[in-house]
Amino acid sequence: MASSKTSEKVSIFDHYFPANNEESIELFEQAMLTIQHVVQTFFKEQSKPYSGANPNKLNEICNEVMQIPNIGMDLKKVIEKTGAKILENSIGVTHPTCLAHLHTPPLTASIVGEVIMNVMNASMDSWDQSAVATHIEEQMIQWLVQVYGFSQQADGIFTSGGTQSNFMGILLARDHFIFKKWHWNVKQKGLPPEANRMRILCSKEAHFTVSQSAALLGLGEDAVIAVDTDDNARMRPDLLRQKLETLKQDDYFPFVIVATAGTTDFGSIDPLFEIGELSESYNIWLHIDAAYGGAIQFSDQHKRILTGIEQADSLTIDFHKWFYQSISCGAFLVKNRLVFQSLHRNADYLNSLEDEQRGIPNLVGKSIQTTRRFDALKLLMSLQHVGLERFSQMIDYTIHLAKQTATYIDQDPSFDLIQYPTLSTVIFRYRSKLIQTMDLQTRSNEVHQHIRLGLLQSGEAVVAKTKVDGWVSLKFTLLNPRTEMRHIQHILHQIKQIGESFDQGRVS
Structure with a gap:
């Protein structure tokens, strides 16, 4: 008797959809193994939350990626190209020094849930x-x-x-x-x-x-x-x-x-x-x-x-x-x-x-x-x-980290804490040493814009900015329970270095 593989009629479209035949299932398995490898490599090699690419560089990368052929490409190559060009230049929300917005690292179970949801497509x-x-x-x-x-x-x-x-x-x-x-x-x-x-x-x-x-x-x-x-x-x-x-x-x-x-x-x-x-x-x-x-x-x-x-x-x-x-x-x-x-x-x-x-x-x-x-x-x-007990611990930890960060900032003469946190956001300003050399608010806003962009372009950290009564301020949004005080201290050190370098440049 012929095997199910040889007797089964396969559609020319089965190459593109997961379906109830061995060829489709094998192709789907290969695709999932490839994406698994790409994502694992991304996490293993992720030493910073961002590549540092500026908008012009990202446009160049996208121009290269945006090639849609008449004859389809091998899916393995599509996935690998996506990983190298797109994933590698994304904002790494799972990294402990990505602290900009109310934008959290997704739980592993949530990512797995997304896979099942997409298979269902309900x-x-x-x-x-x-x-x-x-x-x-x-x-x-x-x-x-x-x-x-x-x-x-x-x-x-x-x-x-x-x-x-x-x-x-x-x-x-x-x-x-x-x-x-x-x-x-x-x-x-x-x-x-x-x-x-x-x-x-x-x-x-x-x-x-x-x-x-x-x-x-x-x-x-x-x-x-x-x-x-x-x-x-x-x-x-x-x-x-x-x-x-x-x-x-x-x-x-x-x-x-x-x-x-x-x-x-x-x-x-x-x-x-x-x-x-x-x-x-x-x-x-x-x-x-x-x-x-x-x-x-x-x-x-x-x-x-x-x-x-x-x-x-x-x-x-x-x-x-x-x-x-x-x-x-x-x-x-x-x-x-x-x-x-x-x-x-x-x-x-x-x-x-x-x-x-x-x-x-x-x-x-x-x-x-x-x-x-x-x-x-x-x-x-x-x-x-996760369970409700561990989930509660994640919430409690990030609130504690925010309060600990606020106290640390408040005790450092290089910074001004704007408000003690209620939840997990900390807003503060860097004290420029040249603050009296020009209009106070203009100078402060200028240096804070420079600090935020400097951190982003170095890839060291992703932090947010906001305005408080017209003053540009820096903001840590501490929602990642994997972020530790050592990460905060490293970012604050980087902020001081960028701020001081900017001050010296203005003097010269």
């Missing part, structure tokens, strides 16, 4: 495109709402991240208020005439997506009322109350308060409990942006600073930040699942009424996306691998 908009994936996401959401203290009436959806989640929170708050206030269905009629008097309240340190959402939702950026913060960059409840009273007296309609649990620069946590009480007393929707700080809920040592998060009507969580998930991965949670009705649509080819009557679950009615990734899988696999 689309979360209908059950017949996802099957088991739909049920995993639903159960992960139910677990998350319990973690954050919501009732059984709560619900949610996985999202691409904080921008989408914040947009959805303000969108649902808008539609809920308009229907409650004027019995007006925005989904059917658009915005009512009175919408130009609707207002959003948030702190001056809130994420820019609050204003962006206001603009996209037809309310305009002028609808956003910024509330002053205290010395720790936290929204002041007393001033929030004053704003609410003034708006009420002036016949405006405040419809949502956006509190922040972890501002991008300072990691500040607004007083959630007090703000929650105000939102309840004024009967206003409370959205909490916990894209950064939401992970604190898993720390027994620090979760008390999120007291009040359970009062949110809607909540933003990002897993590709402090949960160490590969990009992108976030969630949007709501206290009452009925508010999703303003998003719900029926499409005969996706989630027909007949399917709903049969109890077939389709998640498309809870999202502003149609096609969505099965991101719940990699979070599930990561938490199963």
Whole structure:
């Protein structure tokens, strides 16, 4: 009898897809072994977080890579070229001295989860495109709402991240208020005439997506009322109350308060409990942006600073930040699942009424996306691998490292610490020795720009810059639990050297 390999008919396209025949499986195995070798080599040889290539050099490399032939290349060569040209010139987020943004090294389990997700290629908009994936996401959401203290009436959806989640929170708050206030269905009629008097309240340190959402939702950026913060960059409840009273007296309609649990620069946590009480007393929707700080809920040592998060009507969580998930991965949670009705649509080819009557679950009615990734899988696999105890230790370690770093900087006369950290970001400035030779702020901003670019071009470290009251400052975002104090000290030494060299150049 002929073997299955010789008797099986093979398509000319099987060379390009993993399929149920020996040739396809063998080609897939070879490709996976090649990419495994390329990635392992990258990690073994990664002595710095960046190659140091400037934009012009990267353009030259990309011009070389961007060659698309008529006749396809051997996949092994494609993978090796990608590793040599693209991977080698990427920002190495796994390296301990990559400290710029809320951009974390992905857990190994998350990377493995991505492989399985890509093999499945599930689309979360209908059950017949996802099957088991739909049920995993639903159960992960139910677990998350319990973690954050919501009732059984709560619900949610996985999202691409904080921008989408914040947009959805303000969108649902808008539609809920308009229907409650004027019995007006925005989904059917658009915005009512009175919408130009609707207002959003948030702190001056809130994420820019609050204003962006206001603009996209037809309310305009002028609808956003910024509330002053205290010395720790936290929204002041007393001033929030004053704003609410003034708006009420002036016949405006405040419809949502956006509190922040972890501002991008300072990691500040607004007083959630007090703000929650105000939102309840004024009967206003409370959205909490916990894209950064939401992970604190898993720390027994620090979760008390999120007291009040359970009062949110809607909540933003990002897993590709402090949960160490590969990009992108976030969630949007709501206290009452009925508010999703303003998003719900029926499409005969996706989630027909007949399917709903049969109890077939389709998640498309809870999202502003149609096609969505099965991101719940990699979070599930990561938490199963790491465990809640070890995950809590990662959170606690990075917070401790940030405080230790801030103390070290504060004791060094070469630096000025801007604010003691709440979470894991440390903002500081280098003290130029020539600071009095020219306009103070201009000089300071110039040297800090030079320091940041100098570190990047040397490949030694990737750090961020931001502005505090108009002053350019340096920022460490310490989310990598593999970063140690010796790495911090090395970077600070490099900063001093670059700063001093720049000072000497200005003198000569």
